[in-house]
Amino acid sequence: MHFPVNIPLGRSSIPVHFVCETLSYFLGYRYYTYLRRNTHDLISSEDRLIIFIGAAAGAFLGSHMVGIFENPPQLFSHFNLFYFMGNKTIVGGMLGGLIGVELTxxxxxxxxxxxxxxxxxLILAMVVGRTGCFLAGLEDGTYGIASNLPWAINFGDGIRRHPTNLYEIIFWLMLWLALKLIEQKRHFANGARFKIFMVSYLVFRLLVEFIKPDYFFSFGLSVIQLVCIGGILYYYKVFLNHKNLFTDHA
Structure with missing residues (x-):
């Protein structure tokens, strides 16, 4: 496979990454509207809309703020509007969205x-979006460090690397399956499913960043890892009072 993967369009082409990112928003939203139609929602439509706006604003700011701090040495030498808009990260978007929701x-x-x-x-959107990241190859910047493992992939520079974007897709699919299996036997308490979702991803990103070519401080952690630790500490009760995540048996 040649990276990046693009869709030919006359003399030009459309990046599959762009197509997947657009599809991730569309499919994620359609799935959400389907669930809301078939689920008793305790939040009114008006409040849902306002909360959604708060989440979007928080996610936008959080994603770009964490993104521009990923490589501190380049921050002041490259910082401008294009640098701000061109750097974003899912971890910052999730935690920024969380702050926006809670304030709203x-x-x-x-x-x-x-x-x-x-x-x-969100899981569906992540799977589709990360598929685009994988097909974008080196251009997306979500690949891992060099590796000799049998499944390591050459993204176009002659170096076989950890396909960390594929690792993330597998993580999301496993989390989806695990949540569905748990819900066959237990009822999640209010907010528990989202807490497990957030904590699981933050722990995953904390670990997978060790095999990505990030900027690491002298104490061995990257900016994203520090943000992940902050998010995990915010949800510390999930680890201490895990029994409170459930109300009764399904």
């Missing part, structure tokens, strides 16, 4: 979870 819900007086219904649509 506090203003609205909403106390029930707004994230549980978003878990499966």
């Amino acid at each position: 819900k506090k203003q609205l007086g909403v106390t029930v979870s707004s994230g549980d219904m978003m878990v499966y649509p």
